[in-house]
Amino acid sequence: MRYGGKVYQGKHTAMVTQKEFDQVQELIKRKNAPRPEVTNEPDTFPYRGLIKCGECGCLITYTRKVRHYKNGTDQAFEYCYCTRRRKDYLCTQRITITPQELTKKIRAELEKYAIIDDFFQWACKYLERFDADAVATQQKDIRYADKSHRIHRKRA
Numbered sequence: 001m002r003y004g005g006k007v008y009q010g011k012h013t014a015m016v017t018q019k020e021f022d023q024v025q026e027l028i029k030r031k032n033a034p035r036p037e038v039t040n041e042p043d044t045f046p047y048r049g050l051i052k053c054g055e056c057g058c059l060i061t062y063t064r065k066v067r068h069y070k071n072g073t074d075q076a077f078e079y080c081y082c083t084r085r086r087k088d089y090l091c092t093q094r095i096t097i098t099p100q101e102l103t104k105k106i107r108a109e110l111e112k113y114a115i116i117d118d119f120f121q122w123a124c125k126y127l128e129r130f131d132a133d134a135v136a137t138q139q140k141d142i143r144y145a146d147k148s149h150r151i152h153r154k155r156a
């Protein structure tokens with residue numbers, strides 16, 4: 001799909017509003033900001049409670065370990081992985097990835113799914129020319145999707 005000289009992928013299941021997109025961008029910015037000191041503080045994971053395993057649906061968690069070397073330097077290791085908490089399903093995802101890798105993957109996903117408000121308005125107007133009913137239905141669906149998304153988030 002082409003709009004304003006840019007190509008947008010026509011994915012339809014996940015919808016991200018401009019506001020949500022901005023929030024995630026803010027999280028990414030915060031995550032990329034340099035942290036001067038190495039700490040054992042466990043709650044520096046910006047995606048806590050937000051990301052689930054694609055295989056079993058359990059939350060992705062984060063661990064930060066600091067290794068102290070004899071020469072006096074410290075090195076932090078960060079891991080993100082599936083909590084594998086489901087009792088009725090044995091998840092095979094045993095790999096870990098760093099938060100930096102996770103951020104890259106999220107960014108790549110967002111580029112696929114983000115729908116810019118201006119584009120949405122333009123698409124609605126365009127559709128209106130063909131079928132006013134179709135637009136009304138679509139807007140209803142979007143409101144519904146938005147609502148269920150919020151409920152889903154609350155539970156997470």
Ligand SMILES: [Zn+2]
Nearest residue numbers: 053056082091
């Ligand atoms: Zn899993």
